[in-house]
Amino acid sequence: KHTTTTTTSKSSSGGHANGDTEWWAVEGFRDRRINKVTKKEEYLIKWKGCPESSNTWEASQSLSALDDANAWWQHETERRNNRVLRQKRIEESMNRLGLDEEGLLLSSAEDESDGGGNNNNNNDNDDYQNNAEGTKDPKQGAARKMRRVAQHKTNVSDPSASGGAHAATGTVCRREAAPAAGATKSKTVAPPPEFEVIEDETWNWDDASQVNFRSVRRISVSDEHARELVTEARINGTPVVLTGHVGWANFALRWLRRRKEGNEDNKDSSAATTTKTQKTASAGADSNRTGTTTTGDSGKANDVAKGSSNEGSVSLSTDAVYKDGDTSIEMAGDETKTNGGSKQQIIINGKNHSNGGTIGAESTDGGGQTDHHDSATLEGTDKLLDLSDPCWYLDIEAMSKDIGDEEVPVVRKNYNESKPISGNILASKFLEVGWNTETEMIPRKRRKSILYLHQWQFPLSVKAGKKLCHQSAPLPNIILGEDLLKYWLDRVKLDSPLQYLFMGKADTMSKIHKDNGGLAISIAPITGEKECILVHRDDGHACLYHNQAGLDPNDIDLNAYPLLPHARIWKTTIKPGEILLMPQGTYHQCRNVTPCLSYSRFHLDGVNLRAFLHSMMDGDAPEMSQDEVIWNATRELIDIADRATDEKRKVDAELYKAVDALRALRNIAKEVTRKLYIRQTAKGIIPSIPVVSSTVKIDGDAEIWQSLVDDVDVCLHEFRYRLNKKMPSFKRRRSIGKKILAMPALPFRGKAKPSEQELYQGRNEPVVAFECPSDRSFLALPKVSSNVSPKEKKILADSIDSIVVGDGIDVLIEGRKCPAMVTEVYANAHAACVSFEDLPSLYNDFVLFDHLRISSVGGSCLTVPQPEDVKPGKLFVCLIGKDEYRAVVQHLKTGPMFRAKLDFGNGHRVDKLVDLDSILSVTTQNRKRPIENEHNEASEKMMDEKSRKSKMTAEQKTMELQ
Known part of the structure; x- marks a missing residue:
């Protein structure tokens, strides 16, 4: 955008003279200052058509585009502040994670004692950046050097201790210390048994043998029944592994290189060369960011990484095979053979892709190794990545150059592993520390400090989003429905914002957990292997004991967690080329078997749309604007269907998915409308007022969402008859009578319809909201004053102490006096006062803890909550007779309580749990006692x-x- 300003500066090609006034076109603003002499505001102007050397400072009053200048300065101030805050945030994270200024892991006293002082790495290499960068604190380098010298002396003076530590921890060191002459190893000799122990070997008697780890079914995406099999598994809550797909993590082509077969010498030479260049490039990138110059010797640099294939995560084959269009190409030496094969049709951003073309160009490194890659931007490319080919390896140098300046979340375990230490650092720093092959030399006890890149949401980064989004190919054969998440945010339009990268060395792992939100999850290793333990969504709460039960075979304790064998548990190891698909709510625990970079994303379609809606109603994922996802997806799909109607298009795979998703969203939007109507009718809630009596967090009122439903109905009607010459008339669908709210039918309620009269007792929630016999009978009860004299309170207290089953009492309910009869007495009850989601405050009630349940993720079973989990504001399922009702806890009550049958009159009786504060008077069985x-x-x-x-x-x- 070019604006026009006025100035008296000397003429240039961008100027225009008009009398005594000269006008110049401004290309942009470069800086802002306050002139010390004139005390006025000035801007540094870049003139259109002029070089940067012609930039001049101009007073703000001379600018006709002053508004643009002020807007630019406001945006520039925010940008500079964000940059300062980002740097401060990164520095704080590095201190918390125990990283020094060069990004190296600092060891603590506990690390030294745990490690046994056996980390005999090259001392010169450890301080290479201190020698290279003159801006670093020399005291830190000297302190580290003194510590290493002392450690070295300890190892030399007592080599046997070092050797013993190596044997105990099982680590691999560069330098092996020989045991001292005459030294012997002390061994603990077990005393001989007094008698021979004989056990029945029919069973394995340890606890782990009773826990059944099932295998996960693998389904090829080319299977003609793949869609039905995957859909059925998702509905049942069963995880599956998909195989045979290409292009799922296509963005990784930026960092992957294809290795041609060769001998071991070539591979080792290449790895060494790559390692040196990685460290040099990384150090250079850091120096460019900090404004310093690096002059250190790259030969002394520590290794950053050698690619996952050099660490055992990818095995090389003699004859590498990768798919290419209608053919499969076998590469053996210098010869290439082409064989016929099946063609996989894939659509990316509306384009058909047949996995055609050569994957990348060739480049040869110093080790005689051939890499096939394409360093250009991959958006819109037809190249589809087949990760099942073992000849791909990760180029850390390319990855660091590409995303090294990104701020990524990392996790470091603290020494007792009770709570992870997390923070944000630059990706280049993580690749130096978290992917450094020298961590393999560190004793296992000290590997607690290894960093793990945890859940980097790259679509939310402006730079990374442009590079990595819109690259991946969807699954063929409509195995998954239309992903509704891709319509959520405009900044990543037509791609899901919920995409993540995980990266870490071997043995890094997450604890067993489930993700709220009702979304399916996929995990696909790009390089390396990952072991996953999965627990069915309906078994987690009951059998995992708040996720405390250990699932490692060595940690299984059935004495502490006796229901663990009854859980449905799966265990599998996934590798590149495979996609683990977990239904919504699946409990999962992942561990890197080898150094692993993996790609994960969430998915929402018609299969898990109901779970997504329940999550929104329950409010268990407040970080997501779930109502916004539903609304935006519905609007976008309406546009797609309207365009198809105007063009009279025939149904293809993409249109089928869109219309199918729109029909499902119509019903979800209608349910949202019903819920909002209940909020306004039964609860008196308006969208702008949050209350504890409801967990629903939805923007807009029922009328707005009903208009969305009407738009969908019209759209589908026109699409349905788009091929007709004359469009049939459309009739809107409206529910009448009690179907308007689809209210729960309590036994004493009878027929109900929304009431025109709402009684508010000084609050937002109405007492009565329906025209039904029970409510009309309640309104006929006499009102009572809340003022009671101290004498009356004393008489009442004495009477309450002697209440027994069969006594008559008068109960205060919503400001009215209702006669009742005691049917049960609880000397010390633990109860929660709840507000039912679909009923007004007249039906608020106390519910004993024993009658509260938590609905499982899949909704197929109910589990008993722990007493500490019952808190105000939480949603529970209440068991009332044979029925189940959803309600939100208002407050808790402990003490004497009474079950009473309240008589509203006209034959309408209600069972309620009554506390002491609600009793107005007492009448004994034998005689009336005046109070x-x-x-x-x-x-x-x-x-x-x-x-x-x-x-x-x-x-x-x-x-x-x-």
């Missing part, structure tokens, strides 16, 4: 008489109306 003075009794009789007359009048009116 109020005679004046109050007379007043009560007068009120009863008035109530009786009012009832008769109301009944007479009812008879006349009927």
Whole structure:
């Protein structure tokens, strides 16, 4: 955008003279200052058509584009502040993670004691950056050097201790210390048994043998029944592994290189060469960012990484095979043979891809190794990555150059592993530390400090999003439905914002957990292998004991977790070329078998749309704007269907997925409308007022969402009859009567419809919201004053202590006095006062903890919550008789309580749990015991008489109306 400013500067090619005034076109603003002499604001201007050397400072009053200049400066100030905050955040994270300024892991005293002082790495290499960069603190380098010298002396003076430590930890060191002459190893000799032990070998008697780890079924994406098999597994909550797909993590072509077969010498030579260049490039990138010059010897640099194939995660084959269009190409030496094969049709961004073309160009490194890669931008490319080919390896240098300046989240375990230490650092620093092959030399006890790149959400990065998004190919044969997440955010339009990268060395792992939100999860290794332990979504809460039960065979304890054998558990190891697909709510635990870079993404389609809606209603994923996902996806799919209607298009695979998803979203939007209507009718809630009586967090009111449903109905009607010359008339669908709310049918309620009269007791929630016999009977009950004298309170307290089953009591309910009979007495009850989701406050009730349940993720079973989990604001399923009702806890109550049958009159009785504060008076079984003075009794009789007359009048009116 070019604007126009006024100035008196000397003429240039971008100027225009008009009388005494000269006008110049501004190309952009470069800086801002306050002139010390004039005390006025000035901007550094880049003139259109002029070089940077012609930039001049101009006073703000001379700019006709002052508004643009102020807007630019505001944006520039925010950018500079963000840059300062980003640098501060990274520095704080590095300190918390125990990294020095060069990004090297600092060892603590506990590390030294745990490691046994056996890390005999090259001392000169450890300080290479201190020697290279003059800006570093020399005291830090000297302290580290002194510590290493002392450590070295310890190892030399007592080599046997070092050797013993190596044997105990099982680590591999560069330099092996010989045992001292005459040294012997002490061994603990077990005493001989007093008698021979004989056990029945029919069973394996340890706890782990009772836990069944099932294998995960593998399904080829080319299987003609793949869609039905995967859909059925997702509905049942069963994980599967998909094989045979290409292009799923296509963005990784930027960092992967293809190795041609060769001998071991060539591979080792190439690895050494790559390692040197990696460290040099990384150090150079750091120096460019900090403004310093690196002059160190690259030969002394520590290794950053050697590619996963050099660490055992990828095995090389003699005859590498990769798919290419209609053919498969076998490469053996210098000869190439082409054989016929099946063609896999894939659509990316509306284009058909047949996996055609050569994957990358060739480049040869110093080791005689051939890499096939393409360093250009891959967006819109037809190249599809087949990760099942073992000849791919990860080029850390290319990865560091590509995304090294990105801020990524990392995790470092602390020494007792009770809580991970996390922070954000630059990706280049992580690749130096977290992917450094020298960590393999560190004793296992000290590997607790190894970093793990955890869940980097790259679509939210402006630079990384442009590079990595819109690259991956979807699964063929409509195995997964239309991903509705890709319509959520405009910044990554038509691609999911919920895509992540995980990266770490071997043995890095996550603990057993599940992800809320109702979304399916896929995990695909790009390089390396990952072991996954999975637990069915309906078994996690009951059998994992708040995720405390250990699933490692050595940690299984059935004495502490006796229900663990009853859980459905799967265990599998996935490798490049495979995609683990987990249904929503699956509990999972992952461990890197080898150094692993993996790609994960969430998915939402018609299969898990109901779970997504329940998650929104329950509010278990507040970090997601789930109502926004539904709304935006519905609007986008309406546009797609409308375009197809206008073009009278025939149905193809993409259109089929879009219309299928739109039909499913229509029902979800209608359910949202119903919920909002209940909030407004039964709860008196307006969208802008959050209350504890509901967990629903939705923007907009019922009318707005109903208009969205109407738009979908019209759109589908027109699409349905798009091929007709004359469009049939459209009739809107409307529910009538009690179907409007689809209310739960409590036994005492009878028929109900929304009431025109709402009674608010000084709050937002109505007491009565429906026209039904039970509610009308409640409104006929006499009102009572809340003022009670101290004498009356004392008499009442004495009477309450002697209440037994069968006594009559008067109960205060929503400001009215209702007679009741005690049916059960609880001396010390633990109960929660709950507000039912679909009912007004008249039906709020106490529910015993024993009658509260938590619905499983899949919804197929209910589990008993722990008492500490029952808190205000949480949603539970309440067991009332044979029915189940969803309710939100308002507050907790402990103490004497009474089960009573309240009589609303006209034959309408309600069972409620009553606390002491709700009892107004007590009448014993044998005789009436006065608890109020005679004046109050007379007043009560007068009120009863008035109530009786009012009832008769109301009944007479009812008879006349009927």
